[in-house]
Amino acid sequence: MLWLLWIVMSVSAASVGFAAIWYGGNRSVFLIGKTTSGHHQIELACDTCHTSVFGGPELLQNACVQCHGAELRAANDSHPQSKFTDPRNAERTAMLDARYCVTCHREHRPAITQAMGVTLPEDFCFKCHENIGKERPSHKDLAFTTCASAGCHNFHDNRALYMDFLLSHAKEPDQLKAQAAVLSNFLKDRKDAIKIPRALTAADADAPAEYRSTAAIEAWVTDAHARAGVNCSGCHTAKDAPAAWIAAPDITTCKGCHADQAQTFVEGKHGMRLREGLFASRADPIGLFSERKLTAMTPAQARIPMKADNASLGLGCNTCHSPHAYDLNTAKVEACVGCHNDQHTQAYFSSPHYDLFRKEVAGELPKGGGVSCATCHMPVAEKRDAQGQRFHFITHNQNDNLRPNEKMARTACMGCHGLQFTLDSLADPALIARNFNGRSNVHIESIEWAQKRIEERRRERKLKLQQQRSKQN
Known part of the structure; x- marks a missing residue:
């Protein structure tokens, strides 16, 4: 009987210890592997994704959609779930069950995690598009590992890459004649609502x-x-x-008053830990431990170089916006460089972009003629209110156009530059590190592929017409 009592007491003690850590302590002991850079800030809010100890991919799918669904809808998702629930794609779903995000994005798998949190081999496009070389001669002999790296395709978001858009901007010069960022005037844009x-x-x-x-x-x-x-x-x-x-x-x-700015702030890395519904621990069934929200993000928690002086600074609205003096020029540059200390940030002050910003502040260029950190990473977004009226606001989700960075083409770069120049620049890591001081050493062939595809279609139509005439004769 003693051994049985010992087992019961040991299990009870272990259970209490587990509960103490799970509900009120440091949950990091339960992590089964390094979390991706997109989720590491909220990795201890396990309940956000793992809403139940039971259930399969459906539960995780709901968690993914809760955070990322709106963004995918705005991006006109190229591979929506509906495409893979279509019975006509049943065979493809059997090869790659893309109905679920976790098929391609598995957390806590550092050894196989690639860019954008993808945990599949780079040639995953092959499973559905193995005959693309026959269907499109322009794609013959291309490796399936080049689909994204060639600057042609993104699995979800192709707002700057689809063929009609590529062709319509094919002949643009590197520097556009009119160069200015879209501006937002909060009071003017919302005058009918406020x-x-x-x-x-x-x-x-x-x-x-x-x-x-x-x-x-x-x-x-x-x-x-x-x-x-x-x-x-x-x-x-x-x-x-x-x-x-x-x-x-x-x-x-x-x-x-600033609902859109606040919402996009908690969708980005600066504010995601403040998003409603994220908790480091939840109220336990017997009430021993209290519910505890995640604290604000600090630069010390970042995975890129930050300045040590502000390592413990909690990020909120007033971190970048002084409580009683909302100087936008300060928020656009000084607030950013006050924390960020990577090569790209350091190189900003020797870049053509900063020279333009300095001239704008001095009144030598019109508003929008300069390029600040916020110009590219927190650009103006357009939205319609309940009455259908358009208005603009500054999006505070810096990830919205940064991952993958081709999304920056339409929201930032193409206000001043042609599409070819833009895609080449965004594809050159060395140029990005220099904060675009110089020219790209990379050439993206997206526009050429689109032009080849048009030529293919022309030849296909011509051949089909010849065959029809042959039958008639």
Whole structure:
């Protein structure tokens, strides 16, 4: 009986220890392998993806769609799930079950993880397109490992690569005549949705006496918030508790007016740990441990070089935007280089892009004529409101056009450069490291392939016409 009691006590102790770690401690002991760079920030929020200990790929699929579904819809996904639930593709699904994200993207598999978190061999296109060389002579003898690296295809998003687009921009010069980024004016674009009262003065400030510092009030008076009629209480109190003063408003406050910026912020690496529904631990069944949200991202958690001085800085809206002086020029460059310390960032200040930005700030170029960090990595996005009216806002999801970087072609580069120049530049890692100071040593043949395909179609039509005439004769 003693041995049985010992087993019961050991199992009980192990269970309590497991629960203590799972619900309230450091879950890293449970990681079965290094997490991808896209998910490493939330790797301890296991419940976000693994919503149940039971269930197959369907559960994980739901978790993937919850975070990435909207982006795939916006990208007009080239390989949507519906393509693989079509009975006509049943044979292909048997070879590559692309109904599920985890077929191609398996977490915790560092030895086989490639770019974009793909864990399949590079020639996975072969499974469905093995006869492409016969169907398209221009593709004859091409290796299946070149589908993406040649700059022709992305599995999900081809917004800058589809054939009609390539052909329509085939003859563009390297430098366009009109060079300027699309601009966003929050108040102008949302004038029909937001009623703007008169600009406020220092006498209008409604902060309690203990918070009315001269410096803060003076900064606020010259800020966009005061000009738009937003008083101190507009950010420092909540609607459901107007008497409680919020000394340091966070993203919850900001999203009241800046919903699109806040939403895209939590979709990107800077803010993904603040996304609603992400928890380092959940409330346990017997109530021993409390629910604990993930803390804000810090530069120390990044996998690229960062400056040690700001390693522990928690990233939120006010990290880049000063609370009472929203200087966009500071947010566009200085805030970025205050943390980032990689070669690409360091090279920015010796690049043609920075020279243009400096001239824009000095008034030597019109607004939008310069190129800041945000111009490329947080570009202007277009959206329609509930009434169908178009408006623009700055997307704060820097991954939206960065992975894969061909997505940057339409949202950033082609405001100033031709498509061929753009694709070549984005394909040259050395040029990117120099922050595009110089010319690319890589040539992407996407446009040539598109032109070859048009020629193939012309020959096919001509041959078909000749065959029809032969039958008639």
